[in-house]
Amino acid sequence: MEDQEDLDVTYYLRSKKRKVDDGEEATCSYTVDNHFKRKNPIMLMPLEILQNVFKFITYHELSEKVRKVNRKFKLAAEDLLNKSFKTLSKKLQNLTVTVLKAMECTEDDMEIKCLCRLLNLLDIINFQQTVIMATIWRYVYNEFYRTHRSCMYGGLILDLYDLILYKFTMNPYQIYGPAVVKDYALPEEIKHVIHLTKNFCIHFDKVSEEPIKQPLSISGCKIVDLLDCATHAAKNVVFERTTGNTFSAKYCYYLQNAWFVAFGIPPDKEMSLKQKQRMMHMRIRRIILAHTEIFMQQHHYEREMLVRPNPIIKKPSVVVYTGYGDVHDTFFCYGAMNDAAYLQKFHLQEEQNDEDGEDEFHNDGIIPNPVQLEEQNEFLLIPHLGLDIDVRIDCPLAYAPHKFIKENEELIRNEEKSSNGMFNLSIEFNFPGAYYPRLPTTYNYQKRISTRQY
Incomplete structure (x- = not known):
């Protein structure tokens, strides 16, 4: 009897049955007690509050995980990432000004040495930030013409x-310590930034820029933006003018102790114009990175010798960078070296004969034309190294170089239909030293394409 009562009060797992028109029974799991699922409260937050919450998350997690959750998280995370990177330049400039003022207020040799090493490291990371900005700004911060949006x-x-930046402001000794103990030594964080900058730029070009529909036109004057990052290259603005919606300019760059050689080879595999453009961007960026890093070290040495009252610092050691590779039917070889390497390779005899001689060779004289040389003495006047890059641009105003756009932002914003027209870019690499090994001394790269948006 007790067992029967227990069965009557048990909970039945089967859903309730209801009768349909034909007399059969059907089950239904719906009850009046069901409620709609409530949204997560964080999804109801305004975007500004959500970004304040995201500030407690590392940027790496924002880029790798948070921005992939949903559309709202994507907008908030990408906006935070873009703003953070854009404000880096201002922060680095403020720190540089602070260090320079501190150097003016002290006379102690050791303090000046520490401040010089801090200033050197600021120069390095500021340059790396500039290279990244030149690589991504047309796809992240571009407000002048339609383009594929990235972050x-x-x-x-x-x-x-x-x-x-935290160590710079709170514990600066952790930054300049390695450089004070050993000349030209870099902290691990700085080394990591340099390494990640190279990898990120290559990845961005290949994954974010090349696959889009019109990378040839949308990239605009990206090559000029990269060349403008070369802080230790001589730049001559031949002319720079605007005619209505058209921007025209000619620039001449000179990279000391650098070389660039290109010659034809049997074609290996077909490459699209997009791939060739990506490889040219990578080639230019490698030359600029190597040349600037090499001569930045030389500049740091000269600055410290001038600023410190009792300088004891060794000269930069021999540094040489060489890159090479083939693209379809052309083989490229390029690189740069510092003054110590140039002296060792080309002026070793002069160094042995004259110990007090000047150890810098800037090749500032007039470079003779190899074609017009007849005598051996004239042939030897050709400098061994030194790369001239001549750039000629005719393009819509919105596609102008980044430096020009920043200086004339209002003019470009007020120009109607500034993104339509023909984009013409012609670059001539001139390396007279290639005449010694009987290689081509010039290489021309051209890009001509319509920028009309469909």
Whole structure:
């Protein structure tokens, strides 16, 4: 009897049955007690509050995980990443001004040495930030013509910059310590930034820029933006003018102790114009990175010798960078070296004969034309190294170089239909030293395409 009562009060797992028109029974799991699922409260937050919450998350997690959750998280995370990277330049400039003022207020040799090493490291990371900006700005911060929108998804780089800036302001000895103990030594954070910058730029070109529909036109004067990053290259503006909607300019760059050689080879595999453009961007960026890093070290040495009252610092050691590779039917070889390497390779006899001689060879004289040389003495006047890059541009105003756009932003914003027209870019690499090994001394790269948006 007790067992029967227990069965009556048990909970039945089967759903309730209801009768349909034909007399059969059907089950239905719906009850009046069901409620709609409530949204997560964080999804109801305004975007500004959501970004304040995201500030407690590392940039690496924002770029790798958070921005992939949903559309709202994507907008908030990408906006935070872009703003953080854009403000880096201002922060680095403020720190540089602070260090320079501190150097003016002290006379102690050791303090000046520490401040010089801090200033050197600021120069390095500021240059790396400039190269990244030249690579991504047309796809991240561009407001002048329609383009594929991307973001600064290098969260790990931003985390490193935050860590470096924190140490600069709170514990500067952790930054300049290695450089004070050993000349030209870099902290691990700075080395990591340099390494990640190279990898990120290559990845961005290949994954974010090349696959889009019109990368040849949308990239605009990206090559000029990269060349403008070369802080230790001589730049001559032949002319720079605007005619209505058209921007025209000619620039001449000179990279000391650099070389660039290109010659034809049997074609290996077909490459699209997009791939060739990406490889040219990579080639230019490698030359600029190597040349600037090499001569920045030389500049740091000269500055410290001038600023410190009792300087004891060794000269930069021999540094040589060489890159090479083939693209379809052309083989490229390029690179740069510092003054110590140039002296060792080309002026070793002069160094042995004259110990007090000047150890810098800038090749500032007039470069003779190899074609017009007849005598051996004239042939030897050709400098061994030194690269001239001549750039000629005719393009819509909105596609002008980044430096020109920043200086004439209002003019470009007020120009109607500034993104339509023909884009013409012609670059001539001139390396007279290639005449010694009987290689071509010039190489021309051209790009002509319509920028009309469909």
